[in-house]
Amino acid sequence: GESVGLHLPTLSVQEGDNSIINCAYSNSASDYFIWYKQESGKGPQFIIDIRSNMDKRQGQRVTVLLNKTVKHLSLQIAATQPGDSAVYFCADLNQAGTALIFGKGTTLSVSS
Amino acid sequence: NAGVMQNPRHLVRRRGQEARLRCSPMKGHSHVYWYRQLPEEGLKFMVYLQKENIIDESGMPKERFSAEFPKEGPSILRIQQVVRGDSAAYFCASSPQGVSTDTQYFGPGTRLTVL
Numbered sequence: 001g002e003s004v005g006l007h008l009p010t011l012s013v014q015e016g017d018n019s020i021i022n023c024a025y026s027n028s029a030s031d032y033f034i035w036y037k038q039e040s041g042k043g044p045q046f047i048i049d050i051r052s053n054m055d056k057r058q059g060q061r062v063t064v065l066l067n068k069t070v071k072h073l074s075l076q077i078a079a080t081q082p083g084d085s086a087v088y089f090c091a092d093l094n095q096a097g098t099a100l101i102f103g104k105g106t107t108l109s110v111s112s
Numbered sequence: 113n114a115g116v117m118q119n120p121r122h123l124v125r126r127r128g129q130e131a132r133l134r135c136s137p138m139k140g141h142s143h144v145y146w147y148r149q150l151p152e153e154g155l156k157f158m159v160y161l162q163k164e165n166i167i168d169e170s171g172m173p174k175e176r177f178s179a180e181f182p183k184e185g186p187s188i189l190r191i192q193q194v195v196r197g198d199s200a201a202y203f204c205a206s207s208p209q210g211v212s213t214d215t216q217y218f219g220p221g222t223r224l225t226v227l
Contacts, residue, residue: 032212043116043203043218044155089154097212098168099145102154 012109019077021106023090028071030092034100035064035075039086047075047088077108085110114139116206116219117186124225131191131198133222137206143167144187145205145216146179155203160211161187194226 013019025033031052036044050057050064050073057064063076073090087107091100117136125131137144142163147155157171161181172179176194181187191198201223205216 034215036218043118043220046215046217049215093212094157096168096170098160098210099157099171100147100155100211100216101157102147104152104154 008106009104010107010109012111013080015080015082015110015112017080019080019084019108019110021075021077021088021090021108023073023075023103025071025073025090025092027092027095028068029095032093033064033066033073034091035062036089036091036102037084037086038089038105044089080108080110082110082112084108116141116204116217118202118204118219118222120222121220122223122225124227125194126227127195128193131194131224133189133191133202133204133224135187135189135204135206135219137187137204138217141206141208141217143207143210143214144181145207145211146187146189147203147205147218149201149203149221151200158189191224194224196226199224199226 034049035047037047038044048059048062048064050066061078065074087105089102089105091102094101116138119134144161146158149155159172159179160168164183176192178190201221203218203221205218207214207216
């Protein structure tokens with residue numbers, strides 16, 4: 001069925017470390033994936049997206065990797081900063097292509 | 113360029129009352145989506161609208177919930193006869209075209225509390 005989930009509910013890192021947040025999806029037909037960041041009391045903020053014709057996409061301090069063989073998606077954050085502390089969601093499209101399906105989220109905590 | 117606007121940010125209703133949540137999409141965006149988020153959970157899709165049309169309402173409860181996006185003015189999510197289980201954060205997102213081709217940008221949400 002359609003579902004997007006994350007491997008770990010929480011991740012704690014030290015400032016300056018690299019963070020890796022993982023996500024598994026079940027719909028092999030999914031062709032568009034997005035990572036959002038949600039700070040407490042705020043709406044989701046777009047970070048980066050990737051389409052299924054790519055394996056990797058880089059942004060500013062963030063990289064998304066897509067492994068279609070094992071249906072796995074990851075978000076890498078370089079030199080993690082306290083301001084990166086938030087809940088991170090991966091999402092993909094529903095089968096109709098009309099809406100996003102979100103996983104439950106990983107809470108990233110960055111300590112100084 | 114203002115982002116997606118939602119109001120009110122916080123709404124308190126007693127059981128049986130009506131709740132009206134408003135969403136103004138980003139300028140130039142004609143596609144609006146509503147999502148609901150329960151505590152400690154991800155967002156769940158409710159409804160997708162384009163100006164004056166409901167495109168997909170597969171995530172909307174069959175009763176008490178309705179949504180509209182008129183030609184002029186904001187999109188409205190209406191919940192009639194609210195119950196405690198309706199307490200949640202409701203987020204609106206917008207995109208220039210459909211989500212399959214364009215990124216969705218989210219508003220700050222309306223936090224509904226039903227007493």
